[in-house]
Amino acid sequence: MPITDEMIQVATRELYSRALRKVPEDAKEGLRAAMKSETSEIARRTLDLQLKSAELAERKDRFVCSDSGVPTYFVKIGSGAVLDCDLKASIRSGYEELVETIDPPILKHVTNPLTLERSHHGKEMPLVSYDFESGADYVEMICSPKALGSGRWAALELFTFPSLEEIETYVLDVAIKAGAQHCPPVVMGVGIGGSFDYCAALAKKQTLRPLGKVNPEPVLAAMEERLKTAVNALGFGPMGTGGDTTVLGVHVDYASGHGFTPVAVCFNCWINRRTSVKMWNDGRMEWGE
Amino acid sequence: MSVREHELALPVDRAAIEVLRAGDVVYLTGEIFATAGLPTHERLLGCIEGREAVPFEMKDGALFHLGSLNEEGADGSLRIVYMNPTTSTRFNKHMPRLIPGLGLRVTGGKGGLSAESAAAMAENGCVYLAFLGGGAQIFTASIRKVTGIGWPEMVSHYRVVRIEVERLGPLTVGIDAHGSSLYDSTAQGASARREDILAQMRAERAVAAGGSVKP
Numbered sequence A: 001m002p003i004t005d006e007m008i009q010v011a012t013r014e015l016y017s018r019a020l021r022k023v024p025e026d027a028k029e030g031l032r033a034a035m036k037s038e039t040s041e042i043a044r045r046t047l048d049l050q051l052k053s054a055e056l057a058e059r060k061d062r063f064v065c066s067d068s069g070v071p072t073y074f075v076k077i078g079s080g081a082v083l084d085c086d087l088k089a090s091i092r093s094g095y096e097e098l099v100e101t102i103d104p105p106i107l108k109h110v111t112n113p114l115t116l117e118r119s120h121h122g123k124e125m126p127l128v129s130y131d132f133e134s135g136a137d138y139v140e141m142i143c144s145p146k147a148l149g150s151g152r153w154a155a156l157e158l159f160t161f162p163s164l165e166e167i168e169t170y171v172l173d174v175a176i177k178a179g180a181q182h183c184p185p186v187v188m189g190v191g192i193g194g195s196f197d198y199c200a201a202l203a204k205k206q207t208l209r210p211l212g213k214v215n216p217e218p219v220l221a222a223m224e225e226r227l228k229t230a231v232n233a234l235g236f237g238p239m240g241t242g243g244d245t246t247v248l249g250v251h252v253d254y255a256s257g258h259g260f261t262p263v264a265v266c267f268n269c270w271i272n273r274r275t276s277v278k279m280w281n282d283g284r285m286e287w288g289e
Numbered sequence B: 001m002s003v004r005e006h007e008l009a010l011p012v013d014r015a016a017i018e019v020l021r022a023g024d025v026v027y028l029t030g031e032i033f034a035t036a037g038l039p040t041h042e043r044l045l046g047c048i049e050g051r052e053a054v055p056f057e058m059k060d061g062a063l064f065h066l067g068s069l070n071e072e073g074a075d076g077s078l079r080i081v082y083m084n085p086t087t088s089t090r091f092n093k094h095m096p097r098l099i100p101g102l103g104l105r106v107t108g109g110k111g112g113l114s115a116e117s118a119a120a121m122a123e124n125g126c127v128y129l130a131f132l133g134g135g136a137q138i139f140t141a142s143i144r145k146v147t148g149i150g151w152p153e154m155v156s157h158y159r160v161v162r163i164e165v166e167r168l169g170p171l172t173v174g175i176d177a178h179g180s181s182l183y184d185s186t187a188q189g190a191s192a193r194r195e196d197i198l199a200q201m202r203a204e205r206a207v208a209a210g211g212s213v214k215p
């Protein structure tokens, strides 16, 4: 039995809808841990309020934030997966159905960059990237709605044969520039190497990596710790009113490339919108965060 | 140091605003105005320049950078399904003129405003209140009723909405009426610490590199 149009449409709708209502468990755990280590009282109050807000939205099955962002999806097609649909069209239909039926309705955030007109629809919307996975017998979809605060402060720079010091200094400077405009405490994703586009995708994907998992690459694991301590030492704190918790985690990945080395930095705000699903040929759907 | 809390009723006079200090917590009761639109701010500037009438008189009031899903029911009743702050720094260009022009005592949203806005606040007796981004359920719960929707021809979050709230909060005084801004102090603190932080990272990298070449 193949993976059907209906399954893809359900996945497209549900992933977005769930991402708007539920803060992932690992992010909540990160906020709770920060409550214990935070030395500023204002910051502790904000962290506490964030946890309350998350809990309230979940209980009422309502949105955590009114900026529902624009939908971005990552689709990974396993080599053993059998698809009986026009994948791109199914995702588009799922999204169209979502904006018509979601309760509560979502605001019109999809913006035409040339006219600044806003609606629910537009060229290339939803934003989808496709990839393949060898040896897997499923299709995986990840949804990451990107809102103004969580999307606006990403940055990319190209270096030639940079030292680790240059790379890390750049990441710190991006964090300084973003300040607290992205609703901290955030998750920071960093991509190093590859090409311009590849590097940006690496950084973005790292914002979707669950918190609390040690990077298997020792050089990167050390870099992640160093950067986390460094960014938190900047003192912006939760929502920027000061404190020790500006990031919950810094996640880094790299790709080999030429000596021109892009470094990309991307953020996910404290509500860490991300949802995933794996779909098998037998119709099973396994939901995740 | 424990945080000071205040209950404030709107509209509010200058003296009550001057009591507030950056870092204090405020709960608001009364009528507020809310919009999240850049075009709305342009249009409000047009109002104070006399191009059209303001949708609402806001003197001694609170204009917040809040986006909302608001609707008018078939029976004419007004309703807000959810509301939440938006990034205030997008309005850095407008606020220094809108604060005196509209006679605002309170503004707010998330992310703060520029030093130029802070100066306009100090001069005119106005504060900036910081909302939690991603606090839609908390803030929506304080809505008592919607008492007006200005410029309904715009998309929902761009309209100017007049809302009666009860104990809207907790809100943190991000910029007080004495020129003190938590946003400026955290940004300055970050820049001031940058060199030390970089030195610390350098030291940690040296230890890591040393560790890896040892037998």
Ligand code: SF4
Pocket: A065, A066, A067, A147, A148, A149, A150, A181, A182, A183, A269, A270, A271, B085, B086, B133, B134
């Ligand atoms: S950055 Fe995140 S929490 Fe903040 S307003 Fe945007 S979507 Fe909401």
